[in-house]
Amino acid sequence: MKKVVVLGGGFAGVEAAIQLRKRGFAVTLVSDRDYLFIYPISIWVPTGGISWDDACQPLAPLAATHGFELVVSPVKSFDLDGKKVQLADSELAYDTLVLAIGSGKTKPPGVEHTLSPCGAPEGSIAIRDRYQEIVAKAKAHKASGETEPLRIACGFGGNPLDTSAVRGGPMFEVLFNLHHHLKQQGLLEQVKLDFFAPMPDPAKKMADDAPEKLRKWMGELNIGWKAGVKIERFDADGVRFADGTTLPADLTLFIAAGTGHPLMKTSGLPLSEAGFVKIDQHCKVEGRDDVYAAGDVAALEGPPWKAKQGHLAEAMGRIIAHNLAAIEGGRPDAQESYGPHITILCVMDTGNGATFVYRDAKRSFMLPAPIVGHWAKQAWGTYWKKSKAGKMPRIPGM
Numbered sequence: 387m388k389k390v391v392v393l394g395g396g397f398a399g400v401e402a403a404i405q406l407r408k409r410g411f412a413v414t415l416v417s418d419r420d421y422l423f424i425y426p427i428s429i430w431v432p433t434g435g436i437s438w439d440d441a442c443q444p445l446a447p448l449a450a451t452h453g454f455e456l457v458v459s460p461v462k463s464f465d466l467d468g469k470k471v472q473l474a475d476s477e478l479a480y481d482t483l484v485l486a487i488g489s490g491k492t493k494p495p496g497v498e499h500t501l502s503p504c505g506a507p508e509g510s511i512a513i514r515d516r517y518q519e520i521v522a523k524a525k526a527h528k529a530s531g532e533t534e535p536l537r538i539a540c541g542f543g544g545n546p547l548d549t550s551a552v553r554g555g556p557m558f559e560v561l562f563n564l565h566h567h568l569k570q571q572g573l574l575e576q577v578k579l580d581f582f583a584p585m586p587d588p589a590k591k592m593a594d595d596a597p598e599k600l601r602k603w604m605g606e607l608n609i610g611w612k613a614g615v616k617i618e619r620f621d622a623d624g625v626r627f628a629d630g631t632t633l634p635a636d637l638t639l640f641i642a643a644g645t646g647h648p649l650m651k652t653s654g655l656p657l658s659e660a661g662f663v664k665i666d667q668h669c670k671v672e673g674r675d676d677v678y679a680a681g682d683v684a685a686l687e688g689p690p691w692k693a694k695q696g697h698l699a700e701a702m703g704r705i706i707a708h709n710l711a712a713i714e715g716g717r718p719d720a721q722e723s724y725g726p727h728i729t730i731l732c733v734m735d736t737g738n739g740a741t742f743v744y745r746d747a748k749r750s751f752m753l754p755a756p757i758v759g760h761w762a763k764q765a766w767g768t769y770w771k772k773s774k775a776g777k778m779p780r781i782p783g784m
Contacts (some may be wrong), residue, residue: 387410387411387412388412388481388486388710389411389413389414389479389480389481389482389484390406390411390412390413390414390480390481390483390542390710391416391471391478391480391482391484392406392413392414392415392416392484392486392489393416393461393464393471393483393484393485393486393487394446394485394681395415395416395417395418395421395422395445395486395684396418396422396486396487396681396682396699397422397681397693397696397699397703398680398681398682398700398701398702398703399412399415399417399484399486399487399680399681399703400415400422400445400448400698400774401699401703402484402486402680402703402704402706402716403415403452403454403703403773404448404451404452404454404703405703405704405707405708406454406484406514406706406707406710406782407452407453407454408452408707409707409710409711409779410711411454411706411707411710411711412455412514413453413480414446414454414455414456414457414480414506414681415449415455415456415457415558416455416457416458416459416461416473416478417457417669418457418458418459418460418461419458419507419537420444420445420446420456420458420709421442421443421444422442422443422448422663423441423442423443423472423507423629423772424441424442424443424447424767424770425441425503425504425556425696425698426556426732426763426766427440427441427561427763427764427766427767428441428503428507428510429503429556429559429560429641429735430505430563430735431511431513431514431644432510432512432513432514432517432560432563432564433514433517433563433564433566433567433736434514434567435563436512438507438510438514438758440635441507441510442507443774443775444770445458447775448774448775451776452659453529454778456621457473457476457478459473459474459475459476460473460474460647460734461473461487462474463602463649463652464483464653466653466654466677466784467653469481469483469676470578471483472549477758480676481676482676482680482710483676483677483679484677484679484680484706485663485671485678485679485680485683485684485716486679486680486681486683486699486703487577487647487649487678487683488647488682488683489551489644489645489646489647489682489683489694490644490645490646490647491505491642491643491644491645491649491664492543492545492642492643492644493642494543494617494619494620494646495618495619495620496620496621496641496748497620497640497642497730498620499620499621499622499638499642500620500638500639501513501516501637501638501639502639502640502641502642503556503557503560503639503641504553504556505555505641505642507745512659513560513639515536516637517564517637519569520536520538520576520636520649521571521573521639523536524568524571524573524576524577525556525571525576527576528572528573528575528576530556532576534713535575535576535577535578536625536636536638537577537578537579537580537634537635537637538574538577538578538579538580538635538636538637538639539580539581539582539624539625539633539634539635539637539638539639540557540560540561540571540579540580540581540639540640541581541583541585541612541617541625541638541639541640541641542554542557542566542584542588542636542640542642542643543583543584543617543640543641543642543643544583544585544642544643545643545644545645545660545708545723546660547643547645547658547660548644548658548660548662548685549591549690550644550655550686550688550692550693550694551644551645551660551662551682551692552585552591552641552693553641553643553644553696553734554583554588554589554591554641555589555592555707555734555743556557556641557581557639557640557641557737558581558589558600558734559578559735560565560639561579561609561639562662562734562735562736562737563735563736563737564579564739565579565736566737566738567735567737574608576727577711578597578608578610578611579607579608579609580609580611580635581604581609581610581611581612581613582611582612582613582617582625582633583612583613584613584614584615584616584617585613585614585615586613587613587614588600590691591691591692591693591730591745592730592732592743592745592752593743593745593750593751594750595751596614596743596752600670601613605664606707610633612627612631612633613635615627615628615631616628618640620622620640621725623635623636624638626636631770632769644659644661644682644694645660645661646658646661646663647682647683650662650663650683655671655674655677656671656672656673657685657687660685662683662684662685662698662709663679663683663684663685664685665678665679665684665689665707667687667723667724667725668704668705668709668721668722668723668724669684669706669709669724670709671704678683678706678709678710679748680688680699680702680703680705680706681694681698681699681702681703682694682699684702685700686724686728687725688725688728689747691727691730691745692728693730695730695732697729697731698724698727698729699725701724701727702724702727703726705722705723705724706747708721708722709721709722714765726738728743728746729744729745730743730745730746730750731743731744731745733757733759733762733766735760735763736759738756738757738760739754739756739757739758739759739760740755740758740759740760740762740763741753741754741755741759742755742759769781773779
């Protein structure tokens, strides 16, 4: 039985491990933590909508359910010629290696003064705790008659070397959820929210008119908008821009753009200019018959609006399993491509509703869905956890 080692316990890695086992491969999944963090629903942790544990899916039960081996350990290096992976205190041999290890993050000056909902999972806890402090201060200011508002700045950065590595949707969701929560608390006059991004048309990947729609919506909610100016640095008291302006903030939330995973730099694998692993349409690493890559670690080819999203990462995990089985079965012509799965697909939650966002090669739209959209995203979180655990049927392609 061919042994496959999957590096990474996120969406791509877990889906690859599950689907490879279904096709009879011996699979070892390596993750640096013993749970999968469900980032799409972690947006509710800061406002107390769910607990941090609710956004975690333990990996051991998934391994037991689907029959793959789980090793919890950081990866130190791998030997492509010897087909071995070096972990913190052990070594794994493989016939085929699947890279699903995620990406690195760009590091603008002063980024340590920010918190990110898309960084380490513990970041959601830090945001929750800091936000609770601000809410407590806002309530005290309201009681004392203080008129100067506290400020929260929410933004994301770009990577000009690879625009697919920009992740802005989660920040819009956090921002709108903070606004909804502050409104519920009667604190919108005590806390001022601002949005910022260095590109002139943030969210254009969603739809060509998305930036204007979002800017108008934020204006109606009295959320500030600062876009199209390069971020110079972050300080403890706000954001400094290249045009000399400053955005003051008592709390700055920032999603840095992705860049190549640090481990890839010395891997000997072919890399894009931004440091992502080059793959062919079948998710096979260029020049290798025994290494595949899926999710954020991989360099994507496709339309200008392409984006590294969770549903694409899972699709790539399924495609890798399918293609390996096709090759093993002597049917190389039956291999599938990840290209048709490149879409923008998200439910942009606002706390009291959502906007359905979809884009493919033929169409794009943003469809408001008041309370139903919020319920739909909650239902998706429940479905994802239960279906992955084998407690309810999977919907094909989801």
